[in-house]
Amino acid sequence: MNQADCDFSPMKLAIKEDIRRVITELQNNLAAMDDENNCLLGSFQKIKEHFIQIQMAAANFYLHCYLSPYTNKNPEISISVQNMSIRRHGGLIVIQREDSLDALIHPGILLRAELTHSLLESIFFPGNPLHDGAVMVNRDQIVSAANILPLSDRYTGDKKLGTRHRAALGLTERSDALVLVVSEETGRISFALNGHLYPINTMG
Structure with missing residues (x-):
C-alpha cells in the first residue's frame, strides 16, 4: 500500500462515513435535548461505542499506511x-x-x-x-x-x-x-x- 492507496482506500472512505453517521447522531441528540421527557443516556452510550470503533478502525488504517513503505509483509x-x-x-x-x-x-x-x-x-x-x-x-x-x-x-x-x-x-x-x-x-x-x-x- 503506497501513500495514494492510503489516501483513497475503501477503509478510509468507511471511516469517513462512520464519522458522518456519528455527527448526525449528535445533531439528532442536540435537537432532542429540548424534550425533557426524552432521556438520551442510552444514545450517548451508543455514540461512545461508535467512537471507540472508529478509533480502532482508524488506527488499523494508519498502521497499514505507516508500515507499507517499510515492509511488504x-x-x-x-x-x-x-x-x-x-x-x-x-x-x-x-x-x-x-x-x-x-x-x-x-x-x-x-x-x-x-x-x-x-x-x-x-x-x-x-x-x-x-x-x-x-x-x-x-x-x-x-x-x-x-x-x-x-x-x-x-x-x-x-x-x-x-x-x-x-x-x-x-x-x-x-x-x-x-x-x-x-x-x-x-x-x-x-x-x-x-x-x-x-x-x-x-x-x-
Whole structure:
C-alpha cells in the first residue's frame, strides 16, 4: 500500500462515513435535548461505542499506511498478531523504519530469516526461549529475537501498563520505529509510534 492507496482506500472512505453517521447522531441528540421527557443516556452510550470503533478502525488504517513503505509483509504480520491475540500469546514486534536502533536496544539472538506469520507465532509461543523479548523486523526479514528495549519512564508508576507496552513506548519515544504489542493478559493488540500507544482491530 503506497501513500495514494492510503489516501483513497475503501477503509478510509468507511471511516469517513462512520464519522458522518456519528455527527448526525449528535445533531439528532442536540435537537432532542429540548424534550425533557426524552432521556438520551442510552444514545450517548451508543455514540461512545461508535467512537471507540472508529478509533480502532482508524488506527488499523494508519498502521497499514505507516508500515507499507517499510515492509511488504503486512499480511504476514497481521495474521500473526491476530492468531496470537486469539490464543492470548504475548508479543512484541519492532518494525525498523528510518532510524538506526543499534544504540537503543540490547541485542538478542540473530536470526536473519524471512518474515512469515508461522515463524513469528512460533517465536512468541509460550515456553519458547525467545518469547520474552522483542522481535526485530527490517524490511521483509526477521533480523533477531529476544531483544531488550528501553522502558518508558513516563509509565513507571502505572501498574496497569505491562512491561511490553512500556518497552514499546520507550523505544518509540527515542526513534521513529513502529512497535506492535499483543497483550498476554487480554489479547488486545496495540501499536506504538512517536511515544503514543494506539489500540487496533486487525480483524476489522
